Every structure is written in C-alpha cells, then in structure tokens.
Amino acid sequence: MxxxxxxxxxxxxxxxxxxxxxxxxxxxxxxxxxxxxxxxxxxxxxxxxxxxxxxxxxxxxxxxxxxxxxxxxxxxxxxxxxxxxxxxxxxxxxxxxxxxxxxxxxxxxxxxxxxxxxxxxxxxxxxxxxxxxxxxxxxxxxxxxxxxxxxxxxxxxxxxxxxAPVAKDRNTxxxxxxxxxxxxxxxxxxxxxxxxxxxxxxxxxxxxxxxxxxCGGGNLPPRWGLGFTQRTQKLYTAGQVMEEAEAFERKGFPLDYIGLEPGWQSKAYPCTFEWDKERYPAPADFIAKMQERGVRINLWTNPYVSPESGIYNEMYPFSGSHTVWCGIVPDFATVQARRLWKDKLEKEHINIGVSGFKIDEVDGYDHYIWPDVATFPSGISAEQMRQTYGLWVQRTTAELYKQRNQRTFGLVRASNAGGNSFPYVLYNDYYSHQDFITALINSGFSGVLWTPEVRGSKSGEEWLRRFQSVVFSPMAMINAWASGTKPWSFPEVAEQVKEYAMLRMQMMPYWYTEFARYHYDGIPPFRAMNLEPGFNPEQAVSVEMADRNLEDNPYLEAVTKEIKDQYMAGEYLLVAPMFTGQATRKVVLPKGDWYDFYTGKYAGNGETIIVTPGLDRIPVYVKDGGIIPMMEARLHAPAAGEKVNLEIRHYGKAEGSYRLYDDDGETFDYEKGAFCWREIKVVRQKDGKLKGTVSKAEKGKPNSVASVTWKFMSM
The missing domain is CATH 2.60.40.1760 (glycosyl hydrolase (family 31))
Incomplete structure (x- = not known):
C-alpha cells in the first residue's frame, strides 16, 4: 500500500x-x-x-x-x-x-x-x-x-x-x-x-x-412603565386615540401609555417607519397633546424595510439575501444597518417624544421568517441571526434611549440569554390564560420578562379573571389591536376591573422596589414557587399518583409535582390566579404563616388550602411580617420629583423589615448614585403592640415620599 x-x-x-x-x-x-x-x-x-x-x-x-x-x-x-x-x-x-x-x-x-x-x-x-x-x-x-x-x-x-437504569420486562x-x-x-x-x-x-x-x-442585572423600568397601558386598534387615527385617552380619564381608569398598532405607519408588513399622513397628519403635535394629558406613546413596528421606506436604498447593501413579507432584513450585526435604523427611529419618533417601541415578528414561524439558507453581509449565518435578532433589536433601541438619559419600556417578540437588562417584556399571539401564567412562572428562571396580556374575552368572568392576573405581572396591558376592547367593555365587571387597575397603581412603590431588587441584586420580581424557601413540592402530588413507584421515571414524577398556576410576586406576595369556570382552587402555602392580602386574616402554614374567593377576588397571600408599601390611587404614575403619600401595610404577627427604593423614576442618574434605599421596620414594643418606622431620606438623594401612614392588617 x-x-x-x-x-x-x-x-x-x-x-x-x-x-x-x-x-x-x-x-x-x-x-x-x-x-x-x-x-x-x-x-x-x-x-x-x-x-x-x-x-x-x-x-x-x-x-x-x-x-x-x-x-x-x-x-x-x-x-x-x-x-x-x-x-x-x-x-x-x-x-x-x-x-x-x-x-x-x-x-x-x-x-x-x-x-x-x-x-x-x-x-x-x-x-x-x-x-x-x-x-x-x-x-x-x-x-x-x-x-x-x-x-x-x-x-x-x-x-x-x-x-444506569435497570432493564425490565414490559410483559410482566x-x-x-x-x-x-x-x-x-x-x-x-x-x-x-x-x-x-x-x-x-x-x-x-x-x-x-x-x-x-x-448578564447585567435585571431591567429597572421607568415608573410609568409599571402603570397601565392600552394598545389601540390597528387603524386608529390620532383623533380616535385622543378620544380613547379622554374616555379613560372621564371614566376614572388609570393610563400611563398608549400603544399604536400598525396603522400609524404609511405601510406595514413590511414597514416604512414613517407616519401615515392621513391618520397622523401632525405626529409631533399629537404626541405633545397626549403628554399634556399624562399619556405617553409607544409605537408598534417590525424591522423589515418596505421598498417605500426612505431608508430602503441605503439599507439594501446591509440586508440579508432573503426578504420577509417582501421587505429587506437589516443585518444588525453590521454597524451600518444599526446606524441607519437608529437614525430613522431617532429623527422621526424619539425626537418628537415617542416613549418606546413594540417590536414584533422577530421570533419566527418558518413560513415567513428568513430561511436557514439565507446569507447576511456580516457573514453571520441565518441560524445565528435568528437566535440573536431579538437581542439586536432590543440593544439597538435601548441604546437610543440610554444616550438621551431617558428610560423606556416596551414589548418584543424574541429574546435570549444576555438580554436580562434590556427594557422589554415578551408577549405572543397565543392566548391560553393558564399557559400564560406558566410562562410568567418560567420567565423567572431565564432572565426575561413576560406579560399575560389581556385581549378579548367571551364573557365578563373571563375578562375579569385575565385582568386580575395581568395586574400582578411585569406589564399591566390590554392589547386591543384586533378586538378594540376597553377596560369597561364588559359592564357587568367594569367596577371590579377599575378596582384592580387602581390597585396596580397603589402598589407602584412595591413593584418599583421589586424591580430595583431585580436590577441591583438579580432577584426576579415574578418567579416560581420552587425558588421560595419553605416550599415543599411534595404537597403538589396528585392523590392518584401518590402511591405509584415513579423512582425510575423522573419525568413523570416531575410533572405530577409541579406547580404551574401560582407564583411569587416580589419579596412577600403569593399570587394564585383564578381561571374561567373555576369557583374554587388549591393553593400550596410554603412553610411559615401566611395571611390574606385583602383582609389580613390568617390563611395557613405549610399546607394546601382550598379557597373560594368569589369573582371579585384573585387569591393573594402575604408572608408573616410582610411589609407592602402603597400609595394613593391615581390615574398616572408619579413624575420625576413628585412626592406621594405612602400607606405602609404590615401583615401577620412577626416583626418585619423592607428596603424601599427611590430614584427619579425616569433617567439613568441612578447609575451615578442618585438613588436611595429607605429602611422600613416593624418591631414589637414592650406593651406587645407593633410599631413601624421609616428611615430618613439621605441628604441630597431622591425623596418621593410626602407622608407616611401605617395599616396593621392582622391586628
């Protein structure tokens, strides 16, 4: 050879x-x-x-x-x-x-x-x-x-x-x-x-x-991002949007920002990124008038460039080989593509006051997204581009606001590892209430945020149940792009919906602090029970599975024990959503005393309880010693420098403490030290009564607190 x-x-x-x-x-x-x-x-x-x-x-x-x-x-x-x-x-x-x-x-x-x-x-x-x-x-x-x-x-x-597993005889x-x-x-x-x-x-x-x-710490949204948002129907005009904002105010429903869907653009699917001159003849004036009402504007878009867009020709050399809906796909791995898109968004949107974006269709479905045989000028493969496109659009737009020292909060359809600090919440077109809650639970393991958004419903019961859930999530949103629904669309539950919308606003000091803990300490604001001390997954085992030998089948064993319909919201709250048709449900309480959020009554300790809350309530429980800072009900989030009156609620019999976070709520000045943590403490005095104190605001640091009152819920 x-x-x-x-x-x-x-x-x-x-x-x-x-x-x-x-x-x-x-x-x-x-x-x-x-x-x-x-x-x-x-x-x-x-x-x-x-x-x-x-x-x-x-x-x-x-x-x-x-x-x-x-x-x-x-x-x-x-x-x-x-x-x-x-x-x-x-x-x-x-x-x-x-x-x-x-x-x-x-x-x-x-x-x-x-x-x-x-x-x-x-x-x-x-x-x-x-x-x-x-x-x-x-x-x-x-x-x-x-x-x-x-x-x-x-x-x-x-x-x-x-x-290794042991071979067994299936026959016997x-x-x-x-x-x-x-x-x-x-x-x-x-x-x-x-x-x-x-x-x-x-x-x-x-x-x-x-x-x-x-991965950079969790996102710290602006305060207004944690308020209430309504996304309007896709072909609304400027006048219709203003009428809707007026209706919110007239009916007493809170509203911090409105999302405009595809009709704000002259062409969409693919997009021009340019205002439609008939529906929005004077966009800068429209945005200014909305801001006077205390309502910001968020714009829907996807990144695929229409041949009629003003940046089409310049973007063409920096786009992929294949189109999406006949629009070119910017190669955001190139500096040139990112710069062209940034300039377009900055000059025509952000400079006139647009507060943020909803960036759609960067996830997929193989029949419309670019195929894996596509090529890109950067040399990055189509596979890698698909895995990272959601990261690119978040990073590119977030940088625009960061350089203006202005925080934003928006929606995106795809993300991946490393996107933890980006100011975006995930959503999709799937619409299972139960599965939306499971997704919210899982989001806490993976450094992303998820909203169980409300769109439409078949009944007032479903509408209220979905709304109750979304109030205890990263983004309290109705997405009415197709349905045209409003908070009051089901009159029979309109008052209950308003109550929960106002509760969202009252709880803003708590939500804002929990997002600060996400940013500074990496603690997800919404997370699975499995991350909670004292939680015992054995409590979730169904009766019919309890006597089965599942030792050799970890998968089956796991799914019989998982809890995917209740979760922790912040340091102290356990939320157990109700779904349409449910009158009662099980709630698994971790070890330790727990109290009803609404009444302060004792609920249980390390046990599984059966609750019948009625239609008006979503079950929520508070740990013993839990402290929930709240503010007065209002229609808009506090502006930078505005002071609010706090009502601090304490639950249970135990002493407790909580660190309340404060900054201007709108800029990145907190990165330069312009923030403070105030210690809230509840201690038991010699006479056996509980007493609460709040540390003074640091000199020269932000202070958004006007006055403090206390409410001992379990006394």
Missing amino acids: NIKKWIGTVLCMVCMLPLRAQIVWQPVEPGVWKGVVGTPEAYSLLEVAGCTPQKEGFKRLPEVGLPEWAGKIVGNVQDGKTSLRIPLQKKEQLYGFGLNFQTVHQRGKILNLHTDHYGGKDNGRTHAPVPFYVSSRGYGIFINSARYLTVYAGTGARKDSPE DKTWVARPYSDAVSVLVPAGGVEIYLFAGPAPMDVVRRYNLF
Whole structure:
C-alpha cells in the first residue's frame, strides 16, 4: 500500500474520532466559572447582548467554591460539533431552558432551543430559547452559543453510566417505563467549540441571582412603565386615540401609555417607519397633546424595510439575501444597518417624544421568517441571526434611549440569554390564560420578562379573571389591536376591573422596589414557587399518583409535582390566579404563616388550602411580617420629583423589615448614585403592640415620599 495513502487514511480516521476536551474552569465573577471546549465561535449570545456584569450585586451573595463534581462535566468535539455532558443525581430536578408555557419541571425532556413563535408545545421552539438551566441541587449551567442547541435534559442513558437504569420486562413488570432514567444532561452544539458557564448557589435562588447579575442585572423600568397601558386598534387615527385617552380619564381608569398598532405607519408588513399622513397628519403635535394629558406613546413596528421606506436604498447593501413579507432584513450585526435604523427611529419618533417601541415578528414561524439558507453581509449565518435578532433589536433601541438619559419600556417578540437588562417584556399571539401564567412562572428562571396580556374575552368572568392576573405581572396591558376592547367593555365587571387597575397603581412603590431588587441584586420580581424557601413540592402530588413507584421515571414524577398556576410576586406576595369556570382552587402555602392580602386574616402554614374567593377576588397571600408599601390611587404614575403619600401595610404577627427604593423614576442618574434605599421596620414594643418606622431620606438623594401612614392588617 502506498505509504502516503496509508498515512492519509490514518489521519482521516484520527480526525473522525471524538476529541475529549479537558475543561479548565476559570473564575469570572464570584460563584461563576467559565470553561471552554474546542474553539468557541466569536459570535455568541453574550457578545451580541453586550452585557456588563453587575459586580456590586455579587458582594451581597454567599461565598462559594467550585463544586467538586465540576470535573465530571465532559466536553467532546467530533465532526465539527460539540457535545457536553453534565451529571445528574437521581432526585435532582431541572428548571429553565427559556420561556416554556406548559411545564415548569424540565427533566426528562428533549428540547431543540430554537427561536420561534410558540406553536403550542414545550419543545424548545419558543420566543426566548435561553440555554440556561437551574438545578434543584443549587447550581446552574449556561451554554454561550448562538446556535440551535439540542438538549437531552436527563434522557438518553449511556451503557457505561455509573447509575444506569435497570432493564425490565414490559410483559410482566408494571413499573416498566418508556422513558428510562438518565443520569446526565447532554447538549449538542453544532459548532467546533463552545463556552460553558457554571453558576454556584448554594440555593437555586442564588443561582438565578448570579446569572441575572452576570448578564447585567435585571431591567429597572421607568415608573410609568409599571402603570397601565392600552394598545389601540390597528387603524386608529390620532383623533380616535385622543378620544380613547379622554374616555379613560372621564371614566376614572388609570393610563400611563398608549400603544399604536400598525396603522400609524404609511405601510406595514413590511414597514416604512414613517407616519401615515392621513391618520397622523401632525405626529409631533399629537404626541405633545397626549403628554399634556399624562399619556405617553409607544409605537408598534417590525424591522423589515418596505421598498417605500426612505431608508430602503441605503439599507439594501446591509440586508440579508432573503426578504420577509417582501421587505429587506437589516443585518444588525453590521454597524451600518444599526446606524441607519437608529437614525430613522431617532429623527422621526424619539425626537418628537415617542416613549418606546413594540417590536414584533422577530421570533419566527418558518413560513415567513428568513430561511436557514439565507446569507447576511456580516457573514453571520441565518441560524445565528435568528437566535440573536431579538437581542439586536432590543440593544439597538435601548441604546437610543440610554444616550438621551431617558428610560423606556416596551414589548418584543424574541429574546435570549444576555438580554436580562434590556427594557422589554415578551408577549405572543397565543392566548391560553393558564399557559400564560406558566410562562410568567418560567420567565423567572431565564432572565426575561413576560406579560399575560389581556385581549378579548367571551364573557365578563373571563375578562375579569385575565385582568386580575395581568395586574400582578411585569406589564399591566390590554392589547386591543384586533378586538378594540376597553377596560369597561364588559359592564357587568367594569367596577371590579377599575378596582384592580387602581390597585396596580397603589402598589407602584412595591413593584418599583421589586424591580430595583431585580436590577441591583438579580432577584426576579415574578418567579416560581420552587425558588421560595419553605416550599415543599411534595404537597403538589396528585392523590392518584401518590402511591405509584415513579423512582425510575423522573419525568413523570416531575410533572405530577409541579406547580404551574401560582407564583411569587416580589419579596412577600403569593399570587394564585383564578381561571374561567373555576369557583374554587388549591393553593400550596410554603412553610411559615401566611395571611390574606385583602383582609389580613390568617390563611395557613405549610399546607394546601382550598379557597373560594368569589369573582371579585384573585387569591393573594402575604408572608408573616410582610411589609407592602402603597400609595394613593391615581390615574398616572408619579413624575420625576413628585412626592406621594405612602400607606405602609404590615401583615401577620412577626416583626418585619423592607428596603424601599427611590430614584427619579425616569433617567439613568441612578447609575451615578442618585438613588436611595429607605429602611422600613416593624418591631414589637414592650406593651406587645407593633410599631413601624421609616428611615430618613439621605441628604441630597431622591425623596418621593410626602407622608407616611401605617395599616396593621392582622391586628
């Protein structure tokens, strides 16, 4: 045999063998380590998001060392692809992997993390396919890749596994399962290398906090962003929008910003980004008049450029090979495309007072988005562009407001890892109330925000139930782009809707503080019960499953224990939404005394209760010693420098404390130190009575408090 051919054959065979990479863990932040397998691609999620870790927040977390088992994480490179294997223990549960709508527990699933419009199945194709997961053991794993990742989340058992499942006879053994136990998470990355990050706890909440802080801290919206928003029908005129705002004020419903849907543009699908001259003949004057009413304007758009847009010709060389709805797709990985889009939005929208954007259709559905064979001038693949396009539009628009020292808050249809600090909330066209709540719960694991928006309803009951939920979410919104609904569209429940809209405004000091904790400390404002101390998932096991042997089937075991219809809202509140047709529901209370939010009455301790709240109430409970700062009911959020009267509510018998956050509510001056935390304390005096105090505002720091009154709800 020719020696050269023999050597060539041997080399080819060697190249085909898997190369086991030795992962060397390097500390990058306290409790965070980075490992490298193969040669990672330069284009990554963290690179696109441009995040800067929130370093101060790490100082307030427990000190931890690299877990001993980190050396058991294995990486291989073969055929230009990278595989990762992270060990699992038998009783371990997994959470996260992005915005899932139907399940909280993810162990036993196979996921293809792929940015897409949600299609009704939790298979990884979702608006935020974040490659980060949290373990019940108190660690997290993040894969910094902008590729479509395949995740075997505790499925696929190796023959040499130290804890391999035992073969069983299906004919005679009733414990046989179709999903055998697997002791690892395996991830396939279609690239010749990848960065992997390990986040230590010690508790799962600490893991989530470290991840959020590593990605820049959570978003701190302007105060008005936490008020109430209404999105108008798609072809509304300036006059109709003003009439709607007048109706809100006349009927006594709060309103901080209105969203204009596609009809504000001269052409949409694809977009010109230019005002329609008939519906909005004088946009600057229109926006100024709305601002005089205390109402801001948010604009719907998608980034696909119409041939009739003024930037079409300039953008053409910096767009992809394929179109979306016959519009060109800006290659935002190029400086030129970002600059052209920024200039258009700044000159024609932001300069005349537009407060923010709703950026639609950056998620997918293969039949309209660019295909994976598309090419882009930057050289970035169509796959990578799809995984990061939501990040690009958020980053590009957020930078516009940041350079003006002006905060914004808007909507976006896609996001990914690293987008934690961007001022956007996710939404979609799916409309299951129950699944919207599950998505809200899961959002807390993945560094994104989600709104269970209200659109239309078949009955007053459904309308009120949806509205009650949205009040306890990141964005209190009615999206009437198609239905034209208003808060008062169902007269039989209009007063109850108004009560909850006003409650949203009253609770603004609490919501604003909780978002500040998200920003400074990485604590998600809305999160799963699994992150709450004292929560016992065994309480959720259904009676019919309690006596089954599920040890060899972690997936089935998990879904019988998960709680996906109640969640924590801020430090002290447990929210348990009601759905249409429900008169009663179960509420699982973590260990510790809990009290009814509305009455202050004792509810239970570490038990499952059955409640019948009536149509007028969404069940909400407060931890013992909980402190909820509230303000007077009003139609608009406080402006910068405006003072409000606080009513501080205390629940239960225990002493308590709460740190109330304050800044101007509109600018980024807090990054320069223009903010303060005020200590609220409730202590029991010698006579047995509770007394509350609030620390003084720091000299030279923002102070939005005019007066303070106390309400001891459980006395």
